[in-house]
Amino acid sequence: MARTVDPEKHAARRLQIIDAGLTCFAAHGYDGATTALICREAGIGSGTFFHYFPTKADLLLATLELGTRETEEWFATRKGRPDAAEVLREYVAHVAADATDPRVPGFVRAVGAVMTEPRIAEALAADERTLRAGLLPWVRKAQSAGRVRTDLSAARLTDWLMLLLDGFLGRLAGGDAFTAKRESRTLLDAVERLLAP
Amino acid sequence: MARTVDPEKHAARRLQIIDAGLTCFAAHGYDGATTALICREAGIGSGTFFHYFPTKADLLLATLELGTRETEEWFATRKGRPDAAEVLREYVAHVAADATDPRVPGFVRAVGAVMTEPRIAEALAADERTLRAGLLPWVRKAQSAGRVRTDLSAARLTDWLMLLLDGFLGRLAGGDAFTAKRESRTLLDAVERLLAP
Amino acid sequence: MARTVDPEKHAARRLQIIDAGLTCFAAHGYDGATTALICREAGIGSGTFFHYFPTKADLLLATLELGTRETEEWFATRKGRPDAAEVLREYVAHVAADATDPRVPGFVRAVGAVMTEPRIAEALAADERTLRAGLLPWVRKAQSAGRVRTDLSAARLTDWLMLLLDGFLGRLAGGDAFTAKRESRTLLDAVERLLAP
Amino acid sequence: MARTVDPEKHAARRLQIIDAGLTCFAAHGYDGATTALICREAGIGSGTFFHYFPTKADLLLATLELGTRETEEWFATRKGRPDAAEVLREYVAHVAADATDPRVPGFVRAVGAVMTEPRIAEALAADERTLRAGLLPWVRKAQSAGRVRTDLSAARLTDWLMLLLDGFLGRLAGGDAFTAKRESRTLLDAVERLLAP
DNA sequence: CATGAATGAGTCTTCATTCAT
DNA sequence: AATGAATGAAGACTCATTCAT
Numbered sequence: 001m002a003r004t005v006d007p008e009k010h011a012a013r014r015l016q017i018i019d020a021g022l023t024c025f026a027a028h029g030y031d032g033a034t035t036a037l038i039c040r041e042a043g044i045g046s047g048t049f050f051h052y053f054p055t056k057a058d059l060l061l062a063t064l065e066l067g068t069r070e071t072e073e074w075f076a077t078r079k080g081r082p083d084a085a086e087v088l089r090e091y092v093a094h095v096a097a098d099a100t101d102p103r104v105p106g107f108v109r110a111v112g113a114v115m116t117e118p119r120i121a122e123a124l125a126a127d128e129r130t131l132r133a134g135l136l137p138w139v140r141k142a143q144s145a146g147r148v149r150t151d152l153s154a155a156r157l158t159d160w161l162m163l164l165l166d167g168f169l170g171r172l173a174g175g176d177a178f179t180a181k182r183e184s185r186t187l188l189d190a191v192e193r194l195l196a197p
Numbered sequence: 198m199a200r201t202v203d204p205e206k207h208a209a210r211r212l213q214i215i216d217a218g219l220t221c222f223a224a225h226g227y228d229g230a231t232t233a234l235i236c237r238e239a240g241i242g243s244g245t246f247f248h249y250f251p252t253k254a255d256l257l258l259a260t261l262e263l264g265t266r267e268t269e270e271w272f273a274t275r276k277g278r279p280d281a282a283e284v285l286r287e288y289v290a291h292v293a294a295d296a297t298d299p300r301v302p303g304f305v306r307a308v309g310a311v312m313t314e315p316r317i318a319e320a321l322a323a324d325e326r327t328l329r330a331g332l333l334p335w336v337r338k339a340q341s342a343g344r345v346r347t348d349l350s351a352a353r354l355t356d357w358l359m360l361l362l363d364g365f366l367g368r369l370a371g372g373d374a375f376t377a378k379r380e381s382r383t384l385l386d387a388v389e390r391l392l393a394p
Numbered sequence: 395m396a397r398t399v400d401p402e403k404h405a406a407r408r409l410q411i412i413d414a415g416l417t418c419f420a421a422h423g424y425d426g427a428t429t430a431l432i433c434r435e436a437g438i439g440s441g442t443f444f445h446y447f448p449t450k451a452d453l454l455l456a457t458l459e460l461g462t463r464e465t466e467e468w469f470a471t472r473k474g475r476p477d478a479a480e481v482l483r484e485y486v487a488h489v490a491a492d493a494t495d496p497r498v499p500g501f502v503r504a505v506g507a508v509m510t511e512p513r514i515a516e517a518l519a520a521d522e523r524t525l526r527a528g529l530l531p532w533v534r535k536a537q538s539a540g541r542v543r544t545d546l547s548a549a550r551l552t553d554w555l556m557l558l559l560d561g562f563l564g565r566l567a568g569g570d571a572f573t574a575k576r577e578s579r580t581l582l583d584a585v586e587r588l589l590a591p
Numbered sequence: 592m593a594r595t596v597d598p599e600k601h602a603a604r605r606l607q608i609i610d611a612g613l614t615c616f617a618a619h620g621y622d623g624a625t626t627a628l629i630c631r632e633a634g635i636g637s638g639t640f641f642h643y644f645p646t647k648a649d650l651l652l653a654t655l656e657l658g659t660r661e662t663e664e665w666f667a668t669r670k671g672r673p674d675a676a677e678v679l680r681e682y683v684a685h686v687a688a689d690a691t692d693p694r695v696p697g698f699v700r701a702v703g704a705v706m707t708e709p710r711i712a713e714a715l716a717a718d719e720r721t722l723r724a725g726l727l728p729w730v731r732k733a734q735s736a737g738r739v740r741t742d743l744s745a746a747r748l749t750d751w752l753m754l755l756l757d758g759f760l761g762r763l764a765g766g767d768a769f770t771a772k773r774e775s776r777t778l779l780d781a782v783e784r785l786l787a788p
Numbered sequence: 789c790a791t792g793a794a795t796g797a798g799t800c801t802t803c804a805t806t807c808a809t
Numbered sequence: 810a811a812t813g814a815a816t817g818a819a820g821a822c823t824c825a826t827t828c829a830t
Contacts, residue, residue: 009814010814013814027313028313029228029310029311029312029313030228030310031227031228031310031799032313034798034799034800035799035800035801036798036799036800044815044816045815045816045817046800046801046816046817046818047801047802047803047814047815047816047817047818048814048815048816049801050800050801050802051813051814051815051816054801055800055801056799056800056801106312109309109310109312110310112306112307112309112310112367112370113226113227113228113229113306113307113309113310113311114226114310115226115306115370116224116225116226116229128371152383156383159368159375160383160387162368163361163364163365163367163368164360164361164364165364166364166367166368167360167361167362167363167364167365167367168360168364170309170360170363170364170367171356171359171360171363173309173312174322174325178356186349186353186357190357190391193390193391193393194387194390194391196390231823231824231825232824232825232826233824233825241790241791242790242791242792243791243792243793243825243826244789244790244791244792244793244826244827244828245789245790245791246826247825247826247827248789248790251826252825252826253824253825253826404810421707422707423704423705423706423707424622424704425621425622425704426704426707428802428803428804429803429804429805430803430804438811438812439811439812439813440804440805440812440813440814441805441806441807441810441811441812441813441814442810442811442812443805444804444805444806445810445811448805449804449805450803450804450805503703503704503706504703504704506700506703506704506761506764507620507621507622507700507701507703507704507705508620508704509620509697509700509764510618510619510620510623522765546777550777553762553769554777554781556762557755557758557759557761557762558754558755558758559758560758560761560762561754561755561756561757561758561759561761562754562758564703564754564757564758564761565750565753565754565757567703567706568719572750580743580747580751584751584785587784587785587787588781588784588785590784600793601793604793622820625819625820625821626820626821626822627819627820627821635794635795636794636795636796637795637796637797637821637822638793638794638795638796638797638822638823638824639793639794639795640822641821641822641823642792642793642794642795645822646821646822647820647821647822
């Protein structure tokens, strides 16, 4: 009798393709990652790919949205914490930990190239908004607690915090001795110096 | 008939194409900037383009090399200066000034996505090496002068300085209120905080 | 468990798919009518479709055969009638009545484009043969009765009669003021004029 | 020195592709005529094709427009003629002569299948409008001269005339003994009978 | 030198059809 | 019987690059 979709299997397949996309985008850039390549990586036929994502761009979009959602959840989990400065530190550490996956910096770089596409630009903007919305209250709170400088507005400080994190990810893509593990301590220190009153 | 090969005209044409490439790469990314688009922007025919650059990648390469050479020259000019910390400050200000050209952040982002191509990766690496070679002596000197912290090696500090500059350029591409002019002062402050003993 | 193969249900399902096919072919043409579209229209899954028809072309074939059989039956019913001219008139009216279904002209047009496929060309030829075989005796009989011109052979006259009917259907597809209802009277008149001695 | 396009060569190439398209569309239908096939027929590379026509549909469109323009010119040439009935006869003969090209009926049939596409539907409608606009005045004039029946409006008579011509073309596609040459006389007679007062 | 028409390899994407459940 | 996820062959179209003028 007409067994309809197994939603779990569907979601799993979806994630499997997203993961393959992450790998390929990171390794070859957006345009360099052909759908054929992604399909091979995911171990599926091209038809299957388009069964799950109407467009290559939609795969990238889904990946970005996944990241956005994770950021959202990360901050949702911290809601109500009293120690703002510590939460900020934790987030920085969290980013450094994520950056341990060698695909992350390459992916970030790859995405930068497609900012041209309106939908992707919007997704990136949404991601930024989410991150800013997540960080801003804690920066403000830390300011109130006197733990963070107040000569710059919370909004600008947040921008600079994000700048530092972006720069960190970017530098990792260089592939040299600059690795997430080795430099995460210095990252925390750099943030501290940036925010210090 | 004397075939006049006017080297000046040639060089001018070359720069004109490089400029058009800069514009197009910044606006559409590397793959999005079709040779047709670049030719239109430069006001030349496609045949002419390939007279000057055997390949689209070579245009990008030439652009990168131009930047590398400029960096080289910038530091060559400062050779022998006694005030290391001031030189570093000047370089940071120089980057901020360059970043005033709205194409620069877009171009940087566009290039990041092509790291896949070996020749371009190498050019980027060369650019990095040049910049690092330019900065490192001054960082060291400033350390000796006690103006800069010594808990991190000069090499690592240089990396972090570059990280800050990269992050700055990256944030400018966002297009929001974060503009080179408005934030250059904070950039100098951030560098100061990073390097402070 | 008795596996109940209900032939009635099967035939009904079949007709339902044929009907959906008629609708889709008429609206989107043969190639434009994707199996997915037909399945949606029929309210079935794609798997079911191919249970009933091994191929999309077979659906079209079945539809054509249905029409051929109906034509056959129409003429079988008239067998033995004494008034040939009246039978011809009735058939013309019958076509005009069928053409009231707005899908018919579109379907005819859609089919015309697939004549390329041998099997379908053959089916169309068979349809034609059937129609000709149905009309020819009556044309001949009407000629004998002096009701129809004899300067052209019965075969050719039949061709021209079919030409008029085809043209009529084709014009209906235009969608303008030319509707089957409004023009059926003129159609009868045109046939009369064509056949008049 | 920069010799720009040779417009003659361009137009010739264009016509060559249109001709190849006519051949392929007629033989395989619109969808069956792959761009690859058309290119092979035209003896050009696929890139060249899209140099001249942005889209396969645009080739069809161009072909249709060519026909429309020819119809326009045909009637423009007859402007001012006193003998309306004779002009109509000539046009019918003209269509019959054109239909001698065995590709014409197939092409007409092929086009029918794509009426789905708005741009093509519009082009077909424009073609119809042009033909109607060409015929209508002569039908009216012939009515005034008492050479043509007046129980139907000139507009409807024109529709019926076009119906006859369409039916004629359609029947030719059958490929049987019904050929343009053999039947053109009967066509003229049929028209006469249709229009006779 | 400059041009732009011509090229064809390479992409994304569609869709009829199969098959395990 | 019915389903719809999976498949991959095939097609339209793009674009860097070449070359005759």
